[in-house]
Amino acid sequence: MEEDIPEEVLGELPGISYFTEIILEPIGAPKRAFQILKKISKILAQSSHGVIFDEQEGTISSPSGVKRMENVLVKEDPSFLQMTWWFNDDHTFKKTGFKALLDLIKTTMPEAMPRRYGLYEPPQFKLSDKGIEHFIEFMSANLHEGVVWYPSKPFTDVHIGIPDKIGPTREGFRSCYISINFLEEVMVQPGWPLEIKRFWLKTSELLNSFYGEVRRGWSPVSAWWWRGLPKKLGKAAILGKPYIDLWPNFVNKAKQTENGLFYIENINKDYQDLHSIITEIPEDIVQPKNKQKHSRNCPFEGPFLKYK
Numbered sequence: 001m002e003e004d005i006p007e008e009v010l011g012e013l014p015g016i017s018y019f020t021e022i023i024l025e026p027i028g029a030p031k032r033a034f035q036i037l038k039k040i041s042k043i044l045a046q047s048s049h050g051v052i053f054d055e056q057e058g059t060i061s062s063p064s065g066v067k068r069m070e071n072v073l074v075k076e077d078p079s080f081l082q083m084t085w086w087f088n089d090d091h092t093f094k095k096t097g098f099k100a101l102l103d104l105i106k107t108t109m110p111e112a113m114p115r116r117y118g119l120y121e122p123p124q125f126k127l128s129d130k131g132i133e134h135f136i137e138f139m140s141a142n143l144h145e146g147v148v149w150y151p152s153k154p155f156t157d158v159h160i161g162i163p164d165k166i167g168p169t170r171e172g173f174r175s176c177y178i179s180i181n182f183l184e185e186v187m188v189q190p191g192w193p194l195e196i197k198r199f200w201l202k203t204s205e206l207l208n209s210f211y212g213e214v215r216r217g218w219s220p221v222s223a224w225w226w227r228g229l230p231k232k233l234g235k236a237a238i239l240g241k242p243y244i245d246l247w248p249n250f251v252n253k254a255k256q257t258e259n260g261l262f263y264i265e266n267i268n269k270d271y272q273d274l275h276s277i278i279t280e281i282p283e284d285i286v287q288p289k290n291k292q293k294h295s296r297n298c299p300f301e302g303p304f305l306k307y308k
Helices: 031-048 090-108 132-141 184-188 192-207 248-253
Strands: 052-054 059-061 080-087 116-118 148-150 155-161 167-169 172-174 176-183 211-216 236-239 262-265
Touching (some): 080 184, 090 132, 148 155, 176 192, 184 192, 236 248
Antiparallel strands (some): 052 059, 116 148, 155 176, 211 236
């Protein structure tokens, strides 16, 4: 069972799902018996694309040929997938949420950690030179500025958008949003589809998103300008309050997370698309084509401030 897997093992390879325990008794068994045990462990780990966790020695090792990721060639115009989350609790994110997100990235998707970061292109700081504490301080001081964040392959871009004011403006309603782009090619490698799904769901819960998605290419939602749900869903969608009250058909067909979010996903391409699982989105909560307008049923205050 997944819950039986030791925490220190989960981040070693993407998509670790099973825990197989081999016990050798007695402790004073012959040396030859321990050699056979190690050989069996290597064969098992290689055949299942796993790692070996020696609890007595406190070591984690990967057998020959087992890697987190095979080399992904970056083409001239690569196909990419985008994970995005929209949420309104900027206070919690600033206080504890950002560090919690960074911890989640570091332990489950270390490739998404910043190689370089700064306020402009190319980013002026390297994480290897400045260290993680400088990065955290820099992000905290410049959270409203749109920090440039260069991750490592297969990730191509990480963006955190926190406006200086959440809510209605004269241009429309602004929410917080986070997007992480990655090369679609990695989804054919062992464990990556499951790890992407896990990370997307854990991040959705951490941020308490009112909407989140995974889709190929750019989202039709324009950054932090929230005008309603996109008319066409991607590979995965998740709803939180207030949208779970506005789209009951989605909730009825969705799976529920531990903190009460509802999601439908097709990351493994089990279906043609999400719309083969769920009917069309109710028109009154869909963002209109006119970018100067919002959905007819907007659950947020405003969403436009009027000129005096």
